[in-house]
Amino acid sequence: MLQTSREGHSEGQGHLSVHLARSSSEIREAQRLRYRVFAEELGAHLNSTEEGVDEDLFDPYCEHLVVTDEEAGEVLGTYRILSGLTATRLGGFYSDQEFDLTRLDHLRERAVELGRSCVHPDHRRRGVIGLLWGGLAQYMQERGYEYVLGCASMSMADGGHAATSAFARLRQKHMSPAEYRVFPRCPLPMADLDQNASPILPPLIKAYLRVGAWVCGEPAWDPDFNTADLLMMLPLSQIDQRYARHFFMRHAA
Numbered sequence: 001m002l003q004t005s006r007e008g009h010s011e012g013q014g015h016l017s018v019h020l021a022r023s024s025s026e027i028r029e030a031q032r033l034r035y036r037v038f039a040e041e042l043g044a045h046l047n048s049t050e051e052g053v054d055e056d057l058f059d060p061y062c063e064h065l066v067v068t069d070e071e072a073g074e075v076l077g078t079y080r081i082l083s084g085l086t087a088t089r090l091g092g093f094y095s096d097q098e099f100d101l102t103r104l105d106h107l108r109e110r111a112v113e114l115g116r117s118c119v120h121p122d123h124r125r126r127g128v129i130g131l132l133w134g135g136l137a138q139y140m141q142e143r144g145y146e147y148v149l150g151c152a153s154m155s156m157a158d159g160g161h162a163a164t165s166a167f168a169r170l171r172q173k174h175m176s177p178a179e180y181r182v183f184p185r186c187p188l189p190m191a192d193l194d195q196n197a198s199p200i201l202p203p204l205i206k207a208y209l210r211v212g213a214w215v216c217g218e219p220a221w222d223p224d225f226n227t228a229d230l231l232m233m234l235p236l237s238q239i240d241q242r243y244a245r246h247f248f249m250r251h252a253a
Contacts, residue, residue: 018135021064030078037118044225067131077119077128084108098220099182114150148234152205153227163228164190166199176214182231184220208232212239
């Protein structure tokens with residue numbers, strides 16, 4: 001079971017493990033990390049009921065994947081996972097708020113949505129992200145899901161020019177087939193923005209692309225987080241074989 005999955009990892013810290021949050025207090029620590037990253041670092045406007053905590057209406061229905069320093073008892077990275085079956089009962093994925101996902105309706109029950117991905121600013125090395133993806137691989141295997149969906153954000157600190165330029169490059173070779181396209185409810189006004197600015201791809205988007213994910217359409221503007229969001233999709237059948245061997249074979253047991 002994923003809850004007992006453990007990994008040894010050296011990052012100048014203690015023993016790191018990846019698992020589904022085992023208690024409400026561990027979920028709270030993940031939410032505190034989210035607040036630190038999204039509100040304090042990135043300036044997002046969060047509708048939290050408790051100071052220093054990022055919590056929304058989806059959290060109680062999600063499973064929370066965490067990487068922890070077992071010696072320090074600290075959460076260093078987190079993903080929340082919402083299954084398609086649960087999302088259907090709720091009325092939709094979080095992504096449904098930002099995109100028209102009609103073309104993906106037939107995949108919902110075989111998909112999970114990832115959200116609120118973040119890593120502690122002092123630990124943004126490939127190791128923590130790798131552990132999160134390894135834990136996700138085991139989760140998908142154990143439960144038989146076939147698709148991963150998730151919004152990946154780009155900063156709008158410059159008004160959206162870098163995000164527009166990044167998408168202009170991504171659309172050249174990373175777009176999904178037309179039958180998987182989604183449509184932003186609040187599109188980024190790219191025609192009015194510079195497509196030749198210096199694009200900076202966040203680590204999360206790079207991680208998605210490395211394993212073989214597609215960009216499913218144009219970016220949406222999220223005014224609360226002031227980000228340009230892309231809907232990413234990874235069919236497990238499309239995963240880059242180097243990463244399939246690394247993640248799936250390592251966690252097979």
